[in-house]
Amino acid sequence: MKKRVIVLILDSLGVGVMADAKKYHPEDEGANTFYHILNTTPLKIPNLERFGINKILNHPRLKRIDNNIASYGIMNLMHHGADSFEGHNEIMGSKPKKAYLAPFVDNIQEVKIALETEGYQVSIPDTNLPYLLVNDFVIVADNIETDYGQIYNVSAPLDYIPFEDVLKIGQSVRKNVKVNRVIALGGECVTSKHFQQSVERRADGLVGLNSPKSNVYKKGYQVRHLGFGISPQKQLPTLAIKAGLEVSLIGKMQDVIYCDGAKKFPGVDTDRVMRDITNEMDSVKNGLIAATVQETDLAGHAQDPKRYANRIELVDEYLTEIIDRMTDQDILIISADHGNDPIIGHSQHTREKTFLLAYQKQLAPVYVGERRTLSDIAATAADYLGIEPTENGTTFLG
Incomplete structure (x- = not known):
């Protein structure tokens, strides 16, 4: 019997601060992304209401529908902090590993020596603003768009160096540091000089490329996320292959999940991501379609609740078509990877629980409880598809 699992992640749409955030993320106290968007915008989500989202949110402006059509629950983050890469890999069945936290300056000499040993030309152009310049074009430094000491970026202007070479440098850096993530990225129609002029120090001391200022995202953008302690062989997509x-990976999902043999559909625009899902429902007959809507997270970083609400409404509109295209053997699972409360007072991710909605036309909806890890999504999908279990997670099919 042919079966399909459709996993849809609304990036950063959290539903309330984690219990441990008071200790580790005190700045997130009181965060509740979904609830606060409902407080501050005229958000209309009739399909999510039918699914039963208000049994989780308990918001006075939404209908509480007793005959909801989806099973529902709440998910806790097992990974430390509130990170999209770790969150997505946890969703796909990886057990999070505790990574080392440190600014790049703490590792700069070790990485410099390692790259030089591999034959690269490496310099530190400005000791007052320390970063590595590799082969005259590639900048290795802190990621200054995320939490302190979690991520190092390897950035390059792709008119001067192929992305494959940037990725090799990134892999060399990855081998010599233990931080959560190394990101290799690049874009076209930008100069090396402009890149170097876009390096800056943020208030907490991190030094790195201001990626939006550098214009790296504007044309020909390519990216690969290199995680710490991630084994794709034990994740849902690779097990399905x-x-x-x-297996089809859509939007940000294909940026952060590695799966050899999967069809990949890059894209940030929400309309494109949702269209790719519906198109793949015509193509994929037996397996997994996994997609991430990223623009919600970008709206959170911009502290723009109206834009955030607009993107949720667009997803809700597409749910009508997705439901219509589902067969009796399909399961649709909708969730998030963390929070990004646009009114909490800062522009970073917030450590929040996420909602869980699971719809299958032939299964009666139930409350599946408060889950210990996001990996329960992958564990449930693997159970339903009848494939080898993922590294982490417990199925809620029963």
């Missing part, structure tokens, strides 16, 4: 099933 191994079992002979089809």
